[in-house]
Amino acid sequence: MSDNLRTLAKYSEAMESGNTEAVYEFWAPEFHSHVTSRVRGEEQKWWEQARAAFPDMVFTVNLVIESGDLVVSNWTVQGTHTGAAFYDVPPTGEPVTINGTAIIRLRDGKIVEHWGGPHCQEGRGLIR
16 A cells, blocks of 8 residues: 555544544645635534534545545545534434545645545535
């Protein structure tokens, strides 16, 4: 396994365990997202809100492709919306699946660039 894949695996394990502080450990200070204004604090907020809204949340990495310093990861968050509101959407008691794809560039063991994110939050009415 490459160093980049090991870094992604450790980051994914941290997110799965609820360690949202991992965005500070694994993201380089010069981190840049090409698709959103997401920065460390916003990423941390997303994970905290997801975990609070879906107490039975399971995070799964479905697919990983590596090419040089780029890693593509397709992932899924599944849970039941029985906790807190998720981005102002009150709990529904319904099962929720959020799928996403991230393309990340790593340098010196840190994530420095990002493309992608959750695919279906708005389309499924989770974020208005």
